[in-house]
Amino acid sequence: xxxxxxxxxxxxxxxxxxxxxxxxxxxxxxxxxxxxxxxxxxxxxxxxxxxxxxxxxxxxxxxxxxxxxxxxxxxxxxxxxxxxxxxxxxxxxxxxxxxxxxxxxxxxxxxxxxxxxxxxxxxxxxxxxxxxxxxxxxxxxxxxxxxxxxxxxxxxxxxxxxxxxxxxxxxxxxxxxxxxxxxxxxxxxxxxxxxxxxxxxxxxxxxxxxxxxxxxxxxxxxxxxxxxxxxxxxxxxxxxxxxxxxxxxxxxxxxxxxxxxxxxxxxxxxxxxxxxxxxxxxxxxxxxxxxxxxxxxxxx
Amino acid sequence: xxxxxxxxxxxxxxxxxxxxxxxxxxxxxxxxxxxxxxxxxxxxxxxxxxxxxxxxxxxxxxxxxxxxxxxxxxxxxxxxxxxxxxxxxxxxxxxxxxxxxxxxxxxxxxxxxxxxxxxxxxxxxxxxxxxxxxxxxxxxxxxxxxxxxxxxxxxxxxxxxxxxxxxxxxxxxxxxxxxxxxxxxxxxxxxxxxxxxxxxxxxxxxxxxxxxxxxxxxxxxxxxxxxxxxxxxxxxxxxxxxxxxxxxxxxxxxxxxxxxxxxxxxxxxxxxxxxxxxxxxxxxxxxxxxxxxxxxxxxxxxxxxx
Numbered sequence: 001x002x003x004x005x006x007x008x009x010x011x012x013x014x015x016x017x018x019x020x021x022x023x024x025x026x027x028x029x030x031x032x033x034x035x036x037x038x039x040x041x042x043x044x045x046x047x048x049x050x051x052x053x054x055x056x057x058x059x060x061x062x063x064x065x066x067x068x069x070x071x072x073x074x075x076x077x078x079x080x081x082x083x084x085x086x087x088x089x090x091x092x093x094x095x096x097x098x099x100x101x102x103x104x105x106x107x108x109x110x111x112x113x114x115x116x117x118x119x120x121x122x123x124x125x126x127x128x129x130x131x132x133x134x135x136x137x138x139x140x141x142x143x144x145x146x147x148x149x150x151x152x153x154x155x156x157x158x159x160x161x162x163x164x165x166x167x168x169x170x171x172x173x174x175x176x177x178x179x180x181x182x183x184x185x186x187x188x189x190x191x192x193x194x195x196x197x198x199x200x201x202x203x204x205x206x207x208x209x210x211x212x213x214x215x216x217x218x219x220x221x222x223x224x225x226x227x228x229x230x231x232x233x234x235x236x237x238x239x240x241x242x243x244x245x246x247x248x249x250x251x252x253x254x255x256x257x258x259x260x261x262x263x264x265x266x267x268x269x270x271x272x273x274x275x276x277x278x279x280x281x282x283x284x285x286x287x288x289x290x291x292x293x294x295x296x297x298x299x300x
Numbered sequence: 301x302x303x304x305x306x307x308x309x310x311x312x313x314x315x316x317x318x319x320x321x322x323x324x325x326x327x328x329x330x331x332x333x334x335x336x337x338x339x340x341x342x343x344x345x346x347x348x349x350x351x352x353x354x355x356x357x358x359x360x361x362x363x364x365x366x367x368x369x370x371x372x373x374x375x376x377x378x379x380x381x382x383x384x385x386x387x388x389x390x391x392x393x394x395x396x397x398x399x400x401x402x403x404x405x406x407x408x409x410x411x412x413x414x415x416x417x418x419x420x421x422x423x424x425x426x427x428x429x430x431x432x433x434x435x436x437x438x439x440x441x442x443x444x445x446x447x448x449x450x451x452x453x454x455x456x457x458x459x460x461x462x463x464x465x466x467x468x469x470x471x472x473x474x475x476x477x478x479x480x481x482x483x484x485x486x487x488x489x490x491x492x493x494x495x496x497x498x499x500x501x502x503x504x505x506x507x508x509x510x511x512x513x514x515x516x517x518x519x520x521x522x523x524x525x526x527x528x529x530x531x532x533x534x535x536x537x538x539x540x541x542x543x544x545x546x547x548x549x550x551x552x553x554x555x556x557x558x559x560x561x562x563x564x565x566x567x568x569x570x571x572x573x574x575x576x577x578x579x580x581x582x583x584x585x586x587x588x589x590x591x592x593x594x595x596x597x598x599x600x601x602x603x604x605x606x
Binding site: 094126130134136153 | 494496
């Protein structure tokens with residue numbers, strides 16, 4: 001079901017001209033100032049319009065409208081349960097795997113509706129890579145882990161080269177080039193996560209979605225992954241969900257702040273997008289008091 | 301009253317607190333010891349019965365086991381009676397059982413774990429019925445085999461294939477249940493990882509989930525075979541012969557099997573045949589131990605900590 005709110009019927013639109021034209025076309029009920037969600041992005045990789053996800057009919061996150069820029073790093077931050085991972089998983093249709101989840105609203109990928117009729121989620125996931133919270137290498141050799149993606153996609157070409165390229169892009173090649181046949185489970189946690197990044201890069205996606213990729217890692221491994229993200233953003237757009245505000249401030253170009261809305265009581269926790277804009281501004285000059293309280297550590 | 305440091309901490313002087321740590325009191329220590337002794341005694345009842353059984357069977361049977369016993373066919377004369385046709389019959393049966401249960405069991409398990417929508421009543425009905433079928437006495441399957449496989453629609457007669465199919469029915473629920481457990485033991489993150497790379501559901505199953513669960517499935521299959529190998533009642537009902545002086549020549553051949561041979565010898569009045577039965581029991585037990593050892597080896601060799 002696609003729910004769109006026509007402009008004219010929405011009384012929430014403020015009178016003053018908003019900073020971003022996109023913010024007018026997709027107003028969300030919770031955003032009081034249009035400049036709070038700054039969607040001034042020329043050629044977005046993703047654009048969500050009034051995106052909402054319900055689990056078994058109960059709303060989990062409502063009214064998310066934002067644009068994700070190309071070749072930049074976008075961070076989703078917020079307290080647990082605010083729906084940031086849920087929104088991330090809408091971007092490559094991983095929510096389809098949860099039978100009770102229903103997605104409403106629109107997700108545009110380079111202007112194409114990802115939830116449109118006839119869109120095959122498998123085809124979507126072939127173009128969009130994903131890295132998960134806990135490293136999840138396959139119980140196979142390092143080589144086979146990387147080769148899996150190109151194989152299921154039926155890519156033609158020299159597999160050894162593809163594996164090397166992917167491992168080099170994830171700056172893992174020098175660590176593992178002598179033990180490509182070893183089981184991936186013998187690697188350290190940080191190496192496993194970089195292997196998962198290399199595995200996602202092997203099919204040359206143009207977006208990498210990262211769902212709290214460092215939450216299971218030590219600070220040194222985390223630093224290496226953050227360096228890697230900086231290198232990768234020249235070639236791929238990255239969306240990262242993180243519970244770590246410092247990480248968002250360090251790596252991202254733009255930040256979206258989500259919150260758990262308790263207006264329906266404790267048993268009706270609804271995630272909402274509060275503020276979105278350039279990371280520097282979100283952390284130094286937040287427009288919404290809730291963002292300010294969160295980034296200064298007053299809650300969350 | 302028992303000493304409770306939480307209650308006394310605030311008011312009691314320090315030495316009182318320390319004094320309480322020295323002993324639990326003789327009474328509770330004695331009760332602990334008595335309880336453990338009780339458990340050991342109860343455990344040993346089973347072990348002793350098994351031990352006596354093994355020793356008496358072994359002392360009767362082991363002297364009888366020699367090349368002649370393994371190589372000879374059944375005979376009216378105990379000194380010439382052997383188990384060659386029974387061993388070959390059992391091997392043929394196990395072959396049929398394995399060929400039937402592996403594809404059927406794994407396919408059913410995959411359907412139930414990966415595709416079945418549990419909100420649909422028929423899927424829940426299948427699940428409950430498989431659980432129930434695992435508990436149905438094997439003689440009931442024997443009757444089923446007699447009515448529908450030996451006679452009735454399939455009319456395969458008293459042949460290797462009819463016996464094998466009947467035994468396959470007996471152990472199929474167990475194979476399905478153990479295969480489901482093996483498939484479920486593969487963490488969802490592996491499937492997610494494969495799907496996120498653009499694999500189809502089938503590719504994720506065929507290339508990741510199934511290879512990861514093969515050790516568990518193999519263990520279940522071997523344990524099922526070791527159950528099937530000892531089944532007697534269904535084979536009696538489907539009319540396997542007890543006196544077969546030739547090896548099976550094909551799926552449509554009459555056959556006997558080790559448990560049937562044992563059954564027929566035990567019921568002979570001549571005590572020399574009883575000793576032959578004991579010897580055949582030892583052979584059957586050895587095969588069982590071997591199968592279970594392979595299952596245990598598989599499980600520990602490929603056990604994975606995710």
